[in-house]
Every structure is written in C-alpha cells, then in structure tokens.
Amino acid sequence: MTLVFNNLRKQYGANVAINDVSTDFAPGLIYGVIGPNGAGKSTLINMTAGSYTVSAGSISLDGRRLDGMKKHQIANSGIARTYQNIRLFDQMTVLENLEVCAYPAEVRNVWREVLWPPYGRARAAARRESAMEILRFFGLEGHADAEAGSLPYGRQRMLEIARALAMNPRVLLLDEPAAGLNHHETAELTAKLAELRSPERIMLVVEHDMDLVMTLCDRIVVMHHGKLLFQGTPAEVQASSDVQLAYLGTDNDIDDIRAAAQDRRAQLGIRARRRS
Amino acid sequence: MSNTSTSPSVKPQASRLVAVLVLAAIVALAAATPFLPNYHIRVVNSLLIYILLGIGLNIVIGYTGLLDLGFVAFYAVGAYTYALLASPQLDLHLPFLLIVGIAAVLGMITGILLGIPVLKLRGDYLAIVTLGFGEIIRIVINNVDWLTGGPKGIARLDKASILGVEIARPVEIYWLLLVTVFLVGLFVWRLERSILGKAWAAIREDQDAARGIGINTTNAKLAAFATSATIGAIAGTIFAASQRFVSPESFTLQESVLIVLMIVIGGIGNILGIVAGAAILILLPEVLREFAEWRILFLGILMVVLIIVRPAGIVPRTFGPEKLIRGLFGK
Ligand SMILES: Nc1ncnc2c1ncn2[C@@H]1O[C@H](COP(=O)(O)OP(=O)(O)OP(=O)(O)O)[C@@H](O)[C@H]1O
Ligand SMILES: [Mg+2]
Numbered sequence: 001m002t003l004v005f006n007n008l009r010k011q012y013g014a015n016v017a018i019n020d021v022s023t024d025f026a027p028g029l030i031y032g033v034i035g036p037n038g039a040g041k042s043t044l045i046n047m048t049a050g051s052y053t054v055s056a057g058s059i060s061l062d063g064r065r066l067d068g069m070k071k072h073q074i075a076n077s078g079i080a081r082t083y084q085n086i087r088l089f090d091q092m093t094v095l096e097n098l099e100v101c102a103y104p105a106e107v108r109n110v111w112r113e114v115l116w117p118p119y120g121r122a123r124a125a126a127r128r129e130s131a132m133e134i135l136r137f138f139g140l141e142g143h144a145d146a147e148a149g150s151l152p153y154g155r156q157r158m159l160e161i162a163r164a165l166a167m168n169p170r171v172l173l174l175d176e177p178a179a180g181l182n183h184h185e186t187a188e189l190t191a192k193l194a195e196l197r198s199p200e201r202i203m204l205v206v207e208h209d210m211d212l213v214m215t216l217c218d219r220i221v222v223m224h225h226g227k228l229l230f231q232g233t234p235a236e237v238q239a240s241s242d243v244q245l246a247y248l249g250t251d252n253d254i255d256d257i258r259a260a261a262q263d264r265r266a267q268l269g270i271r272a273r274r275r276s
Numbered sequence: 277m278s279n280t281s282t283s284p285s286v287k288p289q290a291s292r293l294v295a296v297l298v299l300a301a302i303v304a305l306a307a308a309t310p311f312l313p314n315y316h317i318r319v320v321n322s323l324l325i326y327i328l329l330g331i332g333l334n335i336v337i338g339y340t341g342l343l344d345l346g347f348v349a350f351y352a353v354g355a356y357t358y359a360l361l362a363s364p365q366l367d368l369h370l371p372f373l374l375i376v377g378i379a380a381v382l383g384m385i386t387g388i389l390l391g392i393p394v395l396k397l398r399g400d401y402l403a404i405v406t407l408g409f410g411e412i413i414r415i416v417i418n419n420v421d422w423l424t425g426g427p428k429g430i431a432r433l434d435k436a437s438i439l440g441v442e443i444a445r446p447v448e449i450y451w452l453l454l455v456t457v458f459l460v461g462l463f464v465w466r467l468e469r470s471i472l473g474k475a476w477a478a479i480r481e482d483q484d485a486a487r488g489i490g491i492n493t494t495n496a497k498l499a500a501f502a503t504s505a506t507i508g509a510i511a512g513t514i515f516a517a518s519q520r521f522v523s524p525e526s527f528t529l530q531e532s533v534l535i536v537l538m539i540v541i542g543g544i545g546n547i548l549g550i551v552a553g554a555a556i557l558i559l560l561p562e563v564l565r566e567f568a569e570w571r572i573l574f575l576g577i578l579m580v581v582l583i584i585v586r587p588a589g590i591v592p593r594t595f596g597p598e599k600l601i602r603g604l605f606g607k
Contacts, residue, residue, distance in 0.1 A: 049488060075490035089481035100474040104490040110472045167489055
C-alpha cells in the first residue's frame with residue numbers, strides 16, 4: 001500500500017505552487033516535509049486531502065485515484081489531516097470533536113439510534129469510549145467536557161491531531177504540528193507522534209522545527225519553489241549542500257538551518273499567544 | 277458547563293434549584309391551562325404552535341448554522357394540505373391523522389427540493405434566497421385561486437378527529453398540541469444528541485473541516501432541511517385544524533422572522549431556549565395588550581436590551597433538557 005504523487009502540479013493563476021512532483025510514500029514510515037516558506041508544503045497536503053484541486057498529474061492511494069474525489073470521499077478513503085492554522089469545532093466539546101468522526105460509519109443507523117433508546121445508548125457509550133481512549137493517549141481526558149475553543153493553544157494542537165486519529169486513518173497528514181508550541185510541548189508532541197508510527201500507516205509531517213524532524217522522521221522530503229529538491233534519510237539531508245543552499249541561500253551547515261527554524265518558531269509563538 | 281462538573285459543592289445545588297423551578301413552572305402552566313377561559317387557551321395554543329415551529333426551524337438555524345428565512349413556506353404547505361384534503365373546497369374529507377402523514381411527506385419533499393438549490397449558500401446569501409422561496413410559495417398560494425381560493429383562503433375546514441374523538445374545542449386542540457410538542461421535542465432532542473446532530477454541529481462550526489473528517493455535508497444538510505420542513509408542515513396541519521380556516525395572510529415573511537427571533541432571543545440551538553423565546557414573544561404581547569400602541573415599542577426595547585445583555589440568548593446552549601433532568605435527580 002502506497003501513496004503516490006505522479007507528475008503533480010498546482011497553479012494559482014500564473015503562480016506555480018507545485019511543479020511536477022513525483023514520489024511515493026510507504027506505510028510504516030514517518031516522512032518529514034521541509035522547505036522554506038512558500039515552497040508548496042501545505043499545498044501538497046491540501047491537494048492530497050482534497051481541499052484544493054489538482055492542476056495536473058495524479059494522486060493515488062493503493063492504485064485508487066484520489067484527485068477528483070470529493071473531499072469527504074477522500075477522508076473516507078483513509079486520509080486524515082490537520083491544518084496549519086488550527087481548525088477545530090470550537091463550540092463543541094473536546095469529546096464531541098472526536099465522537100463526530102464516527103459519522104461516516106454510523107449515519108446509516110441514525111434513525112434506529114434516535115427511535116430506539118437502548119441502541120442509541122449503546123452507540124453513544126461505544127463512541128464515547130473510543131474517543132476517551134484517544135483523549136487519554138494525548139493527556140486530554142481531563143478536558144473531555146470543555147469546549148474545544150476554550151483550550152490553551154498547545155492543547156488545541158494536540159486535540160486536532162487526536163481528531164485526525166479518531167478517523168483511524170491510513171494516511172496522516174500533519175501541517176506544522178509544532179508551530180507555536182514551547183520546548184516542553186514540542187518534546188511531548190514528538191514522543192506522541194513517534195508512538196503513532198504503525199506498520200499500516202503513512203505519516204507526513206510538514207514542519208519547520210528541525211529538531212523534531214531530525215529525531216522523528218525516517219525520511220525527509222525537501223521542497224523548494226514547488227519542486228521536490230531532495231529526498232532521503234535525515235543523515236543524507238544533513239549532508240546535502242543543496243538543502244542548505246535552498247534553506248538559507250548560503251552554503252552553511254545544519255546548525256544554521258536550526259537557527260532559522262527557531263527564529264520562525266519564535267514568530268509563531270507570538271502569533272499563538274495573541275490568538276489565545 | 278464544564279465548571280458545573282468540576283467545581284464541587286455549590287453549582288449542582290443551584291442548577292438543581294433552577295431545574296426544579298423551571299419544571300414546576302412548566303407543569304403548573306400546562307396543568308392550569310385547561311381551566312382558563314377559551315380566549316386564554318387559544319393564546320396558549322398559539323404559543324405551542326410557535327414552539328413547534330421554533331423546534332423545527334432550530335434544526336436548520338441552531339444546529340446546522342444555516343440562516344433560513346423562508347421557513348413559513350413549510351408551515352403553509354402543512355396548513356393547505358389540511359385545508360384541501362378536509363374541506364368542501366375539493367370535497368375531500370380525509371381523516372386527520374392521514375392528512376398529518378401526507379403533510380409530513382409533502383413537507384419533507386419541499387424541504388429537500390428547496391434545500392438542493394441553496395446547498396452551496398451560507399449566511400446572508402442563504403437568508404435572502406430562502407426568504408425568496410417563502411415569499412414565492414405565499415404568492416403562488418395567492419394566485420392559484422381555483423385551488424387555494426386565493427386571498428380569500430379556504431373556509432369551513434372539517435373538525436379534526438382522532439380515532440373518533442373530536443378535536444375542535446380550544447382545550448382539545450390544546451391537548452393535541454401538548455402531546456405533539458412533547459413527542460416532537462423528544463424526537464428532536466434525541467436527534468440533536470445523535471451522530472447526525474453532532475455532524476450538524478460540526479458543519480455549523482467549520483463546514484470545510486467537517487468534510488475533512490468524512491462528513492457528506494450535502495446529505496447532512498438535506499437531512500436538516502427535510503426534518504425541519506416536516507415539523508413545519510405538521511405544525512401547519514394542526515394550525516389549520518384549529519382555525520378551521522386558512523388564508524395566505526397567515527404565512528407572511530413576518531411569521532418567519534418572528535420564529536427566527538424566538539430562537540435568537542431564547543437561546544440558539546437549545547429546545548428550552550425556544551420555549552423561553554416563544555413565551556416572551558407570544559405571551560408578552562398578550563399581557564401588554566392594554567397598552568395598545570406602546571406594545572411594539574416596548575417589545576422592541578426589550579429585544580434590544582436582551583440582545584445587549586444576553587447576546588447568546590436567554591438560555592445558554594448548554595442548559596438543555598439534559599441539564600434539567602440531571603439537576604432534578606442530582607446526578
Ligand atoms: N489559496 C491560494 N491562492 C493563491 N496562492 C496560494 C494559495 N495557497 C498557497 N498559495 C501560494 O502557493 C505557494 C505555496 O504555498 P504553501 O502554502 O503551499 O507554502 P508552504 O510551503 O506551506 O509555506 P509555509 O511554510 O509558509 O507554510 C506560495 O507561493 C503561496 O503564496
Ligand atoms: Mg504551509
């Protein structure tokens with residue numbers, strides 16, 4: 001089972017955001033997607049998840065074309081995502097944010113659920129239990145009945161990943177999960193994400209935090225100006241002078257890449273604090 | 277909400293007291309109504325019809341977050357279904373319950389038909405287009421004289437009867453409405469808490485993210501339009517059976533706006549809020565009847581004050597029937 005990009009292209013008017021990207025992703029591995037601002041990382045996620053249409057080329061999972069499907073159909077084919085700017089169901093509780101993911105599987109029995117209370121109670125209890133299990137994994141069980149929008153920023157990031165996980169996805173796409181998190185939260189997140197690695201699951205993590213990427217990811221995809229610049233193991237990426245050039249415009253070493261990422265993280269931190 | 281469950285002693289008792297008071301007031305009012313003069317029973321009946329309409333429209337506005345200003349169309353569909361199938365107009369005299377069933381199906385179909393073209397619209401655009409639909413249905417009724425009697429309406433509707441029991445006097449209509457409001461309220465409340473209700477809430481919060489978790493928003497929204505319209509049509513049949521007369525005047529834009537106001541003032545997305553909103557907007561004008569021309573001004577001021585003081589409505593979204601029951605049994 002693999003996720004395949006074939007000559008993928010995305011254009012906004014004259015602006016080419018993704019330019020002829022072909023690659024594939026194998027289950028069991030965590031892929032880091034890195035690259036400077038505007039490189040096209042989010043665009044890749046948005047096209048895969050069906051938020052944006054594909055201008056040319058194709059995306060397929062297990063040989064099944066995803067491009068052209070409706071967004072909810074893509075989600076139901078096993079693709080789950082988080083957003084660069086958190087998008088939770090703010091006025092629903094933390095628990096409900098996860099429970100609602102059962103909709104595609106359970107909606108066909110909704111009249112039975114409404115009209116036959118014992119069945120309704122059983123379904124509600126089952127949904128609650130599987131949601132609680134995921135919340136416990138992310139240390140959110142104490143917030144189960146809080147409104148999602150009222151959580152602190154770092155918890156909201158965790159909840160968004162938890163919600164994606166509640167879909168029991170085969171492909172998990174995370175767009176800057178560590179953006180705006182402090183050191184402690186980032187470490188916690190890295191540990192959690194490492195636990196999510198599973199033989200059936202493809203994970204793509206778009207991230208500017210190089211510590212996270214280098215410790216967590218098995219493979220790294222480097223994007224630059226919409227092109228796939230380099231693909232390899234963390235060690236190979238660190239050794240590549242192309243990558244350093246792309247990131248900094250100079251031929252410095254990986255420490256400078258780190259410094260640039262830290263800088264950006266500080267900026268995001270300010271944004272996050274303003275948000276909450 | 278969450279503070280009630282986390283903060284220890286004080287809150288549960290307070291919410292229990294509120295629960296007992298609210299329930300006592302509702303039960304007392306419901307039990308006293310049959311002993312009131314007919315005029316007052318009619319006022320309570322009109323209150324119950326508006327509660328029914330509010331419960332229906334709230335599915336679309338409160339749960340799903342779609343501002344629908346044409347709800348009165350479905351109310352009219354129900355009322356005219358009864359008027360045509362139980363009057364000398366076509367010389368048809370079908371039994372009441374059968375007509376309720378037919379009206380429910382017709383309401384559902386019109387709900388879906390009017391829902392399909394507006395699926396892609398939200399906010400102001402949706403409000404304006406649905407407003408147009410409401411007006412179109414009223415204008416059509418006004419103009420197909422041969423069927424609907426035009427502006428004159430249809431008179432001499434049959435008295436309703438269920439299993440041989442006649443339901444025509446205000447107090448009989450009252451019991452019918454009370455049972456209907458209870459059953460519909462229970463149904464909708466369970467719907468709200470079902471997986472479909474949660475999907476509606478997700479669409480309200482962020483439609484695109486809702487699609488992202490696999491919700492077919494087209495189907496979920498059509499289900500909301502359909503259930504809402506069905507309830508509107510059922511309310512319409514009872515309304516027609518109680519007035520025994522229908523005319524287009526009863527189905528103006530003003531009615532739609534009144535129902536939206538009930539929901540907004542009472543507390544959007546909450547069945548108890550609708551009861552509160554309807555009580556204020558239907559009963560208060562009656563209480564203030566003596567003040568004649570000052571009445572509208574007074575209501576206007578009250579509304580402005582309420583919207584400033586409680587922008588989310590009188591009853592918070594979280595204080596639903598569940599809270600009442602929990603409060604009562606101290607769970
Ligand atoms: N909705 C859009 N409309 C027009 N242009 C867009 C849109 N989204 C992205 N772009 C453009 O596409 C290019 C790639 O953007 P993208 O968001 O994918 O970058 P990114 O790698 O995620 O950057 P960042 O690290 O800042 O998140 C940029 O030039 C951006 O301006
Ligand atoms: Mg991005």
